[in-house]
Amino acid sequence: MTASSAQITAVTDDTFADVVLASDQPVLVDFWAPWCGPCKMVDPIVAQIAEERADLRVVSMNTDETITGTTYRVLGVPTLLLFRGGEPVLQLTGARPKRILDEELDRALG
Secondary structure (H helix, E strand, C coil): CCCCCCCEEECCCCCHHHHHHCCCCCEEEEEECCCCHHHHHHHHHHHHHHHHCCCCEEEEEECCCCCHHHHCCCCCCCEEEEEECCEEEEEEECCCCHHHHHHHHHHHHC
């Protein structure tokens, strides 16, 4: 995720706890890597979700520059991990159409 969208914040190992785990609202973390083709396909979809959904915050984490993903068993990219109350409640690995992502997010957020 290129964090070019104003709605998407790039997080690092140092900022993850404050931005994601301590957040009052659900946070969708996009774990990505610059060399990942499917990540580039998911990029615009994640940007759309960030713009359209007021019920969550969207952040991105470059797995080549961080190690936080290993804590949450992010074994492949792209991986979208939804946190609620500081806990992971949904993990999706691989590219998916926006409609499917929205359905999964709606289900997880209740």
